[in-house]
Amino acid sequence: MQIVVVGGGIGGLAAALGLRRAGHRVTVLERAREIAEVGAGIGLAPNAAAALGRLGVGHRLERTAVRPRFATRRRWQDGSDLFVDPLADVEERYGAPFWFAHRGDLQAALLAEAEDEPGVGEPVTVVLGAKCESVDAQTGVVLTAAGEYRADLVIGADGIRSAVRETVFGPVTPRYSGETGYRTQVQTDAALADPLLRDLVERNGFESWLGPNGHVVHCRFRGGREINVTACMQAPPISTGASAAQVDRSELMSALEGWSPVIRRLAELGGDVIRYDLFDIDPVESWVDGKVGLLGDAAHAMIPYLGQGAAQAIEDGEYLMRVFPGVDPSGVDGALKEYERGRKERAVKVQTTSRNNAGVFHMPDGPEQEARDARIRRGATDANIYDWLWRLPTRGGVAA
Numbered sequence: 001m002q003i004v005v006v007g008g009g010i011g012g013l014a015a016a017l018g019l020r021r022a023g024h025r026v027t028v029l030e031r032a033r034e035i036a037e038v039g040a041g042i043g044l045a046p047n048a049a050a051a052l053g054r055l056g057v058g059h060r061l062e063r064t065a066v067r068p069r070f071a072t073r074r075r076w077q078d079g080s081d082l083f084v085d086p087l088a089d090v091e092e093r094y095g096a097p098f099w100f101a102h103r104g105d106l107q108a109a110l111l112a113e114a115e116d117e118p119g120v121g122e123p124v125t126v127v128l129g130a131k132c133e134s135v136d137a138q139t140g141v142v143l144t145a146a147g148e149y150r151a152d153l154v155i156g157a158d159g160i161r162s163a164v165r166e167t168v169f170g171p172v173t174p175r176y177s178g179e180t181g182y183r184t185q186v187q188t189d190a191a192l193a194d195p196l197l198r199d200l201v202e203r204n205g206f207e208s209w210l211g212p213n214g215h216v217v218h219c220r221f222r223g224g225r226e227i228n229v230t231a232c233m234q235a236p237p238i239s240t241g242a243s244a245a246q247v248d249r250s251e252l253m254s255a256l257e258g259w260s261p262v263i264r265r266l267a268e269l270g271g272d273v274i275r276y277d278l279f280d281i282d283p284v285e286s287w288v289d290g291k292v293g294l295l296g297d298a299a300h301a302m303i304p305y306l307g308q309g310a311a312q313a314i315e316d317g318e319y320l321m322r323v324f325p326g327v328d329p330s331g332v333d334g335a336l337k338e339y340e341r342g343r344k345e346r347a348v349k350v351q352t353t354s355r356n357n358a359g360v361f362h363m364p365d366g367p368e369q370e371a372r373d374a375r376i377r378r379g380a381t382d383a384n385i386y387d388w389l390w391r392l393p394t395r396g397g398v399a400a
């Protein structure tokens with residue numbers, strides 16, 4: 001079949017690769033002039049790493065992704081450990097590692113595998129500067145600024161403000177969570193040279209600090225040479241209405257007022273600070289109609305409080321790889337319904353749990369927070385969801 005994927009982000013490239021592996025001819029339409037991701041890091045939990053492995057991308061990421069030695073939850077004021085999850089046996093438990101990667105490296109790995117000459121199926125074609133204006137779900141015609149495309153199947157992977165979703169399924173208004181993610185990157189050598197930070201950085205963990213007005217996550221990446229720092233803090237939205245903007249470091253430092261000197265020092269050492277306002281959507285009623293299916297943030301945009309937006313998009317792409325082999329145009333409707341049946345319940349659970357986690361992570365200090373911390377110390381808050389989440393489900397009991 002001839003397939004069009006609208007959007008060349010992590011989700012769109014995973015879908016394109018999955019559908020190529022399923023034996024189809026795939027064109028990706030991307031509105032940007034180049035395929036590029038911001039210089040930030042991304043946590044790839046074992047479910048994402050397993051799906052990437054099945055898509056055949058794992059070997060490319062292995063070179064630069066870091067495997068943190070453990071994951072922690074800490075107190076915001078003094079950094080005391082609430083919980084330490086030794087990730088040493090994670091591969092044994094879930095069949096895949098926990099990776100922390102550079103977003104650009106992930107996107108480049110997906111793109112290289114999709115466009116590579118050798119390998120299963122025809123290389124994927126990527127058309128840049130092709131902004132989708134509308135899609136007809138019955139005919140499979142996609143209108144773009146760069147011309148018209150006709151496809152047997154159209155996958156809408158064009159993000160939270162999806163034009164495909166808007167024209168086929170109607171308007172959905174993204175909701176501002178009331179929180180923003182400040183991202184900055186620190187050179188590991190500079191942090192190791194600082195006596196306040198050396199122990200923390202040498203531990204090589206995936207660290208989360210929980211405070212009353214936000215939480216901060218940091219982890220080494222790019223072969224360990226850099227540290228990605230993300231501070232998700234309560235804030236009014238960016239005044240210009242943009243969803244992302246470069247800001248002065250003082251904005252991040254005042255959001256961290258009163259936090260431990262250790263985490264403040266780490267934030268001070270970072271390069272540029274970019275803030276991303278955190279939006280999500282309510283679960284959408286339907287992901288599929290006629291020749292069109294939604295995927296990734298277009299289908300289930302979520303705030304990153306389980307670190308799973310991209311992971312769920314990659315799972316979507318990997319699922320397409322399993323549903324679409326041997327499907328011809330007459331089977332598209334049935335195969336799309338099977339995709340929705342197989343993926344929606346899980347993705348929506350992750351989406352709604354992520355939203356609820358804002359209240360759990362950002363409790364003001366007091367009796368409720370003390371009760372939460374006691375649960376975290378017993379390992380009682382996270383264990384159930386992560387045990388379910390980090391295990392990549394099989395389709396009908398068959399792995400791939």
Ligand SMILES: Cc1cc2nc3c(=O)[nH]c(=O)nc-3n(C[C@H](O)[C@H](O)[C@H](O)COP(=O)(O)OP(=O)(O)OC[C@H]3O[C@@H](n4cnc5c(N)ncnc54)[C@H](O)[C@@H]3O)c2cc1C
Pocket residue numbers: 006007008009010011012029030031032041042043044130131132133157158159160161162163164181230276278295296297298302304307308309310311312313
């Ligand atoms: C602060 C922060 C931290 C995060 N941390 C994690 C994490 O640790 N782990 C994790 O798994 N996830 C994380 N996420 C979530 C993750 O980044 C997203 O869920 C994921 O990138 C979504 O991928 P996508 O391809 O579906 O959408 P997008 O990344 O939005 O890509 C959509 C693509 O479509 C293109 N496009 C848009 N409109 C059109 C159009 N009309 N025509 C053609 N092309 C179009 C865009 O240019 C873009 O390339 C985080 C998010 C944030 C904000």
